[in-house]
Every structure is written in C-alpha cells, then in structure tokens.
Amino acid sequence: xxxxVVVFPGSNCDYDAYMVAKSVVRQEVEFLxxxxxxxxxxxxxxxxxxxxxxxxxxxxxxARFSPIMKKVIEFAKDxxxxxxxxxxxxxxxxxxxLPGAMLRNTSLRFICKFVQLKVENKDTPFTNMCNQGxxxxxxxxxxxxxxxxxxxxxxxxxxxxxxxxxxxxxxxxITPAANPNGxxxxxxxxxxxxxxxxxxMPHPERASEIILGSExxxxxxxxxxxxxxxxR
Amino acid sequence: MxxxxxxxxxxxxxxxxxxxxxxxxxxxxxxxxxxxxxxIKDIHFGKMFEITFQKDVKSKPExxxxxxxxxxxxxxxxxxxxxxxxx
Numbered sequence: 001x002x003x004x005v006v007v008f009p010g011s012n013c014d015y016d017a018y019m020v021a022k023s024v025v026r027q028e029v030e031f032l033x034x035x036x037x038x039x040x041x042x043x044x045x046x047x048x049x050x051x052x053x054x055x056x057x058x059x060x061x062x063a064r065f066s067p068i069m070k071k072v073i074e075f076a077k078d079x080x081x082x083x084x085x086x087x088x089x090x091x092x093x094x095x096x097x098l099p100g101a102m103l104r105n106t107s108l109r110f111i112c113k114f115v116q117l118k119v120e121n122k123d124t125p126f127t128n129m130c131n132q133g134x135x136x137x138x139x140x141x142x143x144x145x146x147x148x149x150x151x152x153x154x155x156x157x158x159x160x161x162x163x164x165x166x167x168x169x170x171x172x173x174i175t176p177a178a179n180p181n182g183x184x185x186x187x188x189x190x191x192x193x194x195x196x197x198x199x200x201m202p203h204p205e206r207a208s209e210i211i212l213g214s215e216x217x218x219x220x221x222x223x224x225x226x227x228x229x230x231x232r
Numbered sequence: 233m234x235x236x237x238x239x240x241x242x243x244x245x246x247x248x249x250x251x252x253x254x255x256x257x258x259x260x261x262x263x264x265x266x267x268x269x270x271x272i273k274d275i276h277f278g279k280m281f282e283i284t285f286q287k288d289v290k291s292k293p294e295x296x297x298x299x300x301x302x303x304x305x306x307x308x309x310x311x312x313x314x315x316x317x318x319x
Contacts, residue, residue: 058307065304094307101309103248106255148252148310182253 001228002028004042006072006088008063009034013049013085016205021046024208025221034066044081044224045072047088049141049203059102059144060090069095081125081224082197086142089189089199098190098199099157100149105142106182112141114213115180117188117202118168121161124195125227129219135172136165136216138202140180140188145201147183147190157190165189165200240287241318242297244305247278252310281305293317 003021007014014031021029030040034052039045053062063069069091076082076097084092092098105111114137119130130136149157157163165188169178179186181201189200204217248254256277264272285296294317301313 057304061304061307093309099309101307103253103310104255106253108255108259146253146255150309182255 001043003044004030004032005046006032008052010052011048011050017046017048020205020208025225034068036068039071047084047091049086060094063091064094076197084199092199097197099153102144103146103148105146110143114139116168117165118172120163126198126223129223137214138207138217140202145181147187160193162190164191238287240285240293242283244281244315246306246311246313247276249312
C-alpha cells in the first residue's frame with residue numbers, strides 16, 4: 001500500500017509521519033504538496049500535525065481551502081482512507097469531514113506531554129491491531145485540542161461507535177484528572193460513520209520507536225497496513 | 233461614480249455561541265476579579281474583522297459579507313456572528 005503525507009506551509013510532523021510509514025512499517029510513501037491537485041494514487045492520506053498557515057483565523061481553517069484539500073475531501077467522500085493527526089484533525093473538523101470543533105485548552109496553555117489513551121473501538125481500519133480497551137501511551141502537543149460537539153452530535157458519535165480514543169489514566173479509567181485539555185467526554189480521537197476517516201489529537205508518529213519513549217503509536221500505522229494487506 | 237463611492241466597508245463581530253465553553257473569556261473575568269473589579273458578570277472573548285470591498289451593482293453587500301462569514305470567518309459549530317455595513 002501507499003501512504004501520502006500532505007505538506008502544508010507550517011506542517012511540522014510531516015517528516016515524522018513519512019519516516020514511520022517508510023522505515024517503521026516499511027511501506028511506500030510520498031509527500032503531497034498543498035498546491036498539488038493529485039493524490040498520486042495513495043491509499044491512505046495523512047494530514048500531519050503542525051501549524052498550517054500559522055493557525056491564522058482558526059486552526060485548520062485556511063488549510064481546508066488549499067488545492068490538495070479539494071482532492072482529499074473528494075477522496076474521503078468516496079470512501080478513501082484519511083487520518084488527521086493533531087492539526088490534521090483540526091483540518092478534518094473545519095472541512096466538515098468529521099463532526100465537532102476544537103476550542104482552546106481549558107488551561108489556555110500549549111500542552112506537550114505523554115498521555116494515556118484508551119482504545120474505545122478496535123473495529124476500525126486504524127485500530128484493528130489493538131485490543132478493545134487497550135491503553136496506549138502517546139504524546140499530545142497542542143493549544144487547541146479541547147474537543148467540542150453539540151449534544152445531538154455526541155449522541156450520534158456514541159450510537160455509531162465513532163469514538164476511537166479517550167484520554168484515560170494508566171489503568172484505563174476515564175477520569176476528569178486524565179483529561180489534559182477539557183475535551184468533552186475525554187474524547188481524543190473520532191472517526192466518521194463509515195470508519196474510513198480518523199481524527200486524533202495525540203501523535204502516534206512521535207511514538208513509534210522505542211528510542212522516542214514509546215512505540216504504541218505503531219499500532220495505528222500497523223493497523224492501516226494490516227487493513228490493506230491482512231496478516232502481513 | 234468616483235473610486236471612493238464604489239468602495240464599501242463592513243465590520244464583522246464573531247463570538248462563541250452561548251453554552252460553548254469559553255476558557256479565554258472566563259480567564260479574563262477571573263483576572264478582572266483579581267484586579268478588584270467586583271461587578272463583572274460575564275465576559276466573552278471574540279474577534280472583529282474590518283472588511284473593505286469593491287461594491288458590485290448587481291448584488292447586495294449584506295449577501296457578500298454574510299457569505300464570507302459563513303464560508304470562512306466563522307465555524308458554525310461553535311461560533312456566531314453579526315456585522316454592520318458602514319455608511
């Protein structure tokens with residue numbers, strides 16, 4: 001399979017994602033420039049973390065109108081696989097591919113630290129190598145990661161099993177103390193109804209090699225590869 | 233018509249919808265209380281945009297500004313807006 005990593009002006013996790021795809025899970029991978037109008041036959045598009053367009057206006061608000069996003073939106077609406085990490089998640093929300101919006105962290109601070117995530121749905125192309133309820137240790141690094149969705153939307157997320165990750169403690173308990181940014185219902189990652197589009201605030205690409213302090217992020221990448229090439 | 237007459241101006245105000253957590257607003261309110269201001273009931277953080285635009289005889293400026301607000305300046309999930317067309 002082939003990954004495509006989109007590069008916006010201000011992306012800064014693009015190389016991390018590229019390296020994990022290429023060297024850790026050993027797949028084909030290509031950078032896609034924000035001005036490109038082709039996805040170069042990639043099977044899974046990664047919208048990486050960073051500060052696209054300086055986070056001007058709102059996080060992800062400008063990136064959503066870039067030429068490559070027109071193609072990504074078409075691709076995603078056609079059932080193509082897209083994973084948005086951190087700023088990539090914010091872009092997916094702004095583009096309407098995933099429901100909800102990001103508010104400023106309740107602490108108003110940029111938070112950069114390891115957190116624990118509970119896998120709330122392992123039956124997605126992004127988590128099929130995880131166990132249900134597994135606790136992953138993956139870092140976050142954001143100022144606007146306080147996920148918000150109106151009540152009706154939250155109900156739909158719950159009904160359709162669209163909550164993929166929640167912030168939790170070491171034992172997997174979903175508690176207010178384990179919530180780093182004020183996200184509604186401790187939500188750290190969600191997917192669309194069809195489970196083909198993932199958005200998550202934590203950075204699996206920063207935790208996919210033991211030298212970086214954790215390799216739990218690899219589960220996400222290995223799940224994607226496994227989805228395309230089962231059993232490999 | 234002179235160049236000056238064909239230019240319109242608008243001011244757009246954006247704020248979070250009621251019921252949406254406003255961590256910046258509540259922090260500013262707390263700071264004001266710490267400074268000794270007792271009577272502050274509530275404070276909301278928002279944004280303001282000044283827009284200068286070419287007038288178009290075929291369409292109303294209200295429609296243009298409203299469209300810009302909906303498409304880019306606000307996120308309708310969390311924000312609401314109002315605007316004034318300046319004379």
